[in-house]
Amino acid sequence: MVRRASNGADMIERDKSKEVGALAELWPFLKPYRLLVLAALLALTLTATVSLILPMAVRRVVDNFGAEDGAVLDQYFMAALGIAALLAIGTGLRYALVTRLGERVVADIRKAVFDRVIGMSPAFFEGIMTGEVLSRITTDTTLILSVIGSSVSIALRNLLIFVGGLGLMLLTSAKLTGMVLLLVPLVIVPILTMGRKLRKLSRENQDWIANSSGNASEALQSVQTVQAFTHETASRAAFAGVTEQSFDSARRRITTRAAMTVIVIFLVFTGIVGVLWIGANDVRAGTMTAGTLVQFVIYSVMVAGAVAALSEIWGELQRAAGATERLVELLRAEDKVQDPASPVALPRPVRGEIAFENVQFAYPARPDIPALNDFDLNVAPGETIALVGPSGAGKTSVIQMIQRFYDPVGGRITLDGIALSDMARSDFRQELALVPQDPVIFATSARENIRFGRLDASDAEVEEAAKAAAAHDFITALPEGYDTYVGERGVMLSGGQKQRIAIARAILRDAPVLLLDEATSALDAESERAVQTAVEKMARTRTTIIVAHRLATVKKADRIIVMEAGRIVAQGTHEALVAEGGLYARLARLQFTDGEAA
Incomplete structure (x- = not known):
């Protein structure tokens, strides 16, 4: 694919090939x-x-x-x-x-x-x-x-x-x-x-x-x-x-x-x-x-x-x-991520067991810098894990790899024992719900933005999801309530309001695997507490993977995975990791609120 008209070699090659034919x-x-x-x-x-x-x-x-x-x-x-x-x-x-x-x-x-x-x-x-x-x-x-x-x-x-x-x-x-x-x-x-x-x-x-x-x-x-x-x-x-x-x-x-x-x-x-x-x-x-x-x-x-x-x-x-x-x-552009010719169907109901087996991965734009290096991780069905670590540790890469936005260079990733590369992406992605760090809001009504999570949802289900995400009150206060047009990329909403709509969308999807990438980063303390309650309620019945820095989010995870330079350097509960005094304890002192980790 050619991006620039000034790209000499590509231009010459293309000009030779270009005829009225x-x-x-x-x-x-x-x-x-x-x-x-x-x-x-x-x-x-x-x-x-x-x-x-x-x-x-x-x-x-x-x-x-x-x-x-x-x-x-x-x-x-x-x-x-x-x-x-x-x-x-x-x-x-x-x-x-x-x-x-x-x-x-x-x-x-x-x-x-x-x-x-x-x-x-x-x-x-x-x-x-x-x-x-x-x-x-x-x-x-x-x-x-x-x-x-x-x-x-x-x-x-x-x-x-x-x-x-x-x-x-x-x-x-x-x-x-x-x-x-x-x-x-x-x-x-x-x-x-x-x-x-x-x-x-x-x-x-x-x-x-x-x-x-x-x-x-x-x-x-x-x-x-x-x-x-x-x-x-x-x-x-x-x-x-x-x-x-x-x-x-x-x-x-x-x-x-x-x-x-x-x-x-x-x-x-x-x-x-x-x-x-x-x-x-x-x-x-x-x-x-x-x-x-x-x-x-x-x-x-x-x-x-x-x-x-x-x-x-x-x-x-x-x-x-x-x-x-x-x-x-x-x-005719070739996609680096392709569905197999004969995809394996994901067995239902989905249990939500996720495994990374010796995964090697580097982003195509920077192939010499590994994002994940000999990465092994097993997440049990219904388990809630939190990924922590410094910027560039590979936390978001894990979230992206689970959705198969990219394929690993080596190793494999499985869902319920089946490699993601053996399934159709549309098949297993139906069983995933995502709340990204930068929430995507579409140029339509608040109701349709939430319904994006599940298109066949009723208005009552949309409103229930909004209530669970602490979004109902601010949506009803909008000029036309749930039918209010929120502008391109949600320009009429604050950062926290966008995040709550994104969380409501994930709640509405009701998928067995929940992916939260800094999902509460833009929320005030009161909204975060309400959302955290909703997330905890959801997490009881599904596999949940959280990327977060806030102590309140991380502490209640079944297991905390500490990452650095694309590897797992430690894992365990909050108390055990603080007691170890390693990277997690240092990050807790630097990043977590109220000084509790110290």
């Missing part, structure tokens, strides 16, 4: 709508055919200007009018079919990309910014919509007009057509040479746009931190720098494309003027009728217009090909 990757999305594609192609062929017939009608009109019988001229005019009506209807039909097809396919692509990305493990997001993923889902799919809904149909129509027009030019006047064909190499050469450069610039431009989106997304999601540290000026400068790079890339792409358009159109129309001059002399000499010359001129203009349109659309197709490649990169 990449648009073939869209076929799986077009295939379900074959009938719609066929109808659009028929409408497109109809309009192109009618367009090619029109000059013949014009020729008859011109050659019959001097006819004595005015009725013949009227018939030709009526025929031309009928052809024009047919052209209008066909064009409208083509637009409706092709535009609908484009919208449908792009909607499917967006869903497919989101479906793929939402299931990727956290390791995937270590290599790509969320804003860049969003850019691909929005900006890149918009480009594809433009191509499917417009550019491809226009390109095919102009291709038909080019081929058909060239053939009819040959039938109209082989001599003049031969002269026109001599000009073709002059037009093709700049399209091919400048088109290669345009492909590279198009892809680079899309990368810079994605980079700009990623930069903005990161800053806006952390806007309070940015403002708290008066980092606005630096953030503006960083975004401006990336945006200017994007503009500079776009400017070079536009300049190249404009130059290609100028050269092609000038060469084409210069050739047409020369051919017209020769044709006009043939009319004067009587070797060609005026109507034939007019017919040839119309076909020449149509062919020239088709070439000019194709040269312009070529650039659009190249940009869309680049966008398609970027989306296909996401659809």
Whole structure:
């Protein structure tokens, strides 16, 4: 996965691989709508055919200007009018079919990309910014919509007009057509040479746009931190720098494309003027009728217009090909954490026995620094253990490994005796409830945020969970109670309120394994006491793993696991560990409240 447009080696490799042929990757999305594609192609062929017939009608009109019988001229005019009506209807039909097809396919692509990305493990997001993923889902799919809904149909129509027009030019006047064909190499050469450069610039431009989106997304999601540290000026400068790079890339792409358009159109129309001059002399000499010359001129203009349109659309197709490649990169991205081909079902009811067997683990972003080192841990069903230790000891890594957000480099982790890697993640994760250190609150109502824990829960069950988490009182005090919209990432709530909603969510899930990662860190003493009571009640009937520093949380655990540098250095009850006088006693003196541990 490529993150930066300035990543030289990756850019070179990708530019070599990127051709308009990449648009073939869209076929799986077009295939379900074959009938719609066929109808659009028929409408497109109809309009192109009618367009090619029109000059013949014009020729008859011109050659019959001097006819004595005015009725013949009227018939030709009526025929031309009928052809024009047919052209209008066909064009409208083509637009409706092709535009609908484009919208449908792009909607499917967006869903497919989101479906793929939402299931990727956290390791995937270590290599790509969320804003860049969003850019691909929005900006890149918009480009594809433009191509499917417009550019491809226009390109095919102009291709038909080019081929058909060239053939009819040959039938109209082989001599003049031969002269026109001599000009073709002059037009093709700049399209091919400048088109290669345009492909590279198009892809680079899309990368810079994605980079700009990623930069903005990161800053806006952390806007309070940015403002708290008066980092606005630096953030503006960083975004401006990336945006200017994007503009500079776009400017070079536009300049190249404009130059290609100028050269092609000038060469084409210069050739047409020369051919017209020769044709006009043939009319004067009587070797060609005026109507034939007019017919040839119309076909020449149509062919020239088709070439000019194709040269312009070529650039659009190249940009869309680049966008398609970027989306296909996401659809084909290999996740480091995969479900087995034949997953083992987790036996129900789940007892909640968890075991780490000689686990070795390092985060993909820092493979040389072990997060867990020869880690062995057995948690009995229904046992409550607390993980303590200094920052970086590996406590949160244990929580993440139990959820199989990452796979160990060595060893294995089991739930009820079955390795996590042998089960489908969605299967065993249903039996886990998590309260993270940084609670995630969604941009919806307080009720729906709690119901996120179990989507089929009733309103009464949601409110019971909120009461157990000491969240009911503050929620009912909100303007619309449980139906109050809490804002993006819960901006309308305090840190403690967010934490209590996250705890209510875990209580509602009612899973046999409860994971608490600093779950009470943002609570005041009164709320903590209420939540602690709820946690203790839950812990009696399920396996509970707590990462905490507060003495009140840790003291009541069945067993305290002391970690340092990814290893277990001591374990036991609070009293036994304090009596040992090791790392736990030192941490207790430094971190725990009221000086009790001292």
